[in-house]
Amino acid sequence: MAEFELIDLIRTRCAVTREDVRLGIGDDAALLAVPAGQALAVSTDTLVSGIHFPKSTLPSDIGWKSLAVNLSDLAAMGAAPAWATLALTLPQADREWVAAFADGFAALAREFDLALVGGDTTQGPLSITVTVHGFVPEALALRRDGAKPGDGVFVTGTLGDAAAGLRLLESPSAIGKGKEHFVARLHRPTPRLAQGLLLRGRAHACIDVSDGLVADLGHVGKASGVGAEIDLTLLPGSPALREAFAAAARAPLQLAGGDDYELCFTAPATVADALLGELARSGCAATRIGRIVAAPGVRVCDVHGRLHEPPRAGWQHFSP
């Protein structure tokens, strides 16, 4: 299969029609219309085979995840998704592989009415870069730099399942139960877009949990000039996680395991109650896990109120 056939295959399988796409795939650039009064939110993320996903990952899961991690960034800004470009680098132009990849990508794109408007296909080691575009009124966008001492710290959904999934893939004997659940959470994260929209103009700060809770909350604290205290006993875990791991084993998965793609946000007490109700009704409840304090750094307290030493600082590429 040559490059142009491959592009046609992806285009056909990912077809989503939007009125604001004035010219889509097939010219030197796409031509797009941003609605008046909206800022354009743009984010880009690369997945490299063997680094961001195990080499054994199904192509349909890679397609899903390559879009999901990007949509999660839009969710964390409170933006509504609109368009994406896809840069796909492949060792060989394997039709079955590309079709499955496109189907995984398209399943998520359709769910959120996102149009694929351009891209590039090149030959090389397997790697995927997606750039997503969404809309949010500038004044309502969820930034990292607005957290204030006294804010509650909240997280949507549950934490730790994706890290459990990765551990399971690395050593299949490590976990007896819940295998399919954990691996699905690793490979097919759900971007919390509806929840991001509910947080608009109400959360003081927001980030998605991609590197790990402590690391990502650290980014919020640094950008806002504040710190945070987290109560380990409040961290929400799925029933599967609570069944498969004792509390001591859950802690590192929940504090430092990345790839959950839940939203971590801060909000004042005045809005928290109404917000939590609306989030629960949206299909993804949020849990209060701690508070913002003036002193910099992220501190974690255990069940006895003692300082818990986080296991590691979260994922960074090129770390020694």
Add this chain to the structure above:
Amino acid sequence: MAEFELIDLIRTRCAVTREDVRLGIGDDAALLAVPAGQALAVSTDTLVSGIHFPKSTLPSDIGWKSLAVNLSDLAAMGAAPAWATLALTLPQADREWVAAFADGFAALAREFDLALVGGDTTQGPLSITVTVHGFVPEALALRRDGAKPGDGVFVTGTLGDAAAGLRLLESPSAIGKGKEHFVARLHRPTPRLAQGLLLRGRAHACIDVSDGLVADLGHVGKASGVGAEIDLTLLPGSPALREAFAAAARAPLQLAGGDDYELCFTAPATVADALLGELARSGCAATRIGRIVAAPGVRVCDVHGRLHEPPRAGWQHFSP
């Protein structure tokens, strides 16, 4: 050097301030303001080491070229550049390498007042994906699908130098003279952005010559439902190319050599004279090289008016 230091290094070296960047690098997404009345033009291109550039290429040249090939797509749409994201995948976080890469990227970004607004740095085989954003009034955009029989076919600048540069790198003994000129044209192409602006609303169709003249003009013909006839003797070549290669050796470089990043456009005779004068005054003259005809396909006539067989169909990834 860890990932966050690497991002700081790139951000510092590529700093360009634009009022329409409401929130730049450092949050989950950039927040950007598109001017009223303008369509957003978006394009993305990946460069893979050993495929799109020789492994020996200097990092500063890779930085320049990774942005240049993307800006060339905006030029071919008649768009004015505004913003870019950079997804950089690197085997190691080598500070010297990254600094030189960023300087090459920044040199071109500053020339065109383009702000780097986001990106991703990951560990893996060397590969660069840039996504560029620009503005063009929708009705004036240069598309591929507007060529009409009777249009002249034109190309900016000269063709063949980049292919000569690549040949020189592959077999240094192949060319005696002009080495630096050819290699510079390969590694540091000039996106024809000013020329693209002049073509707005006046050229019927436009594309940048990245795959090779015959292949790229073929894309225009296919999109427009027409064909083209090219006169081999009219193809503009640099003095260095004309000195280093006899006519027979020049032809394949000019017809099928990619990477020149000149603009190939079609325009009716009624606008051509004024346009050619303005292009010449812009610092990059254009040359008439043929005409659009009703019959599909691209035909090349040699000095005797005979049909010239193009050497190959242009670059495609995954070609057998």
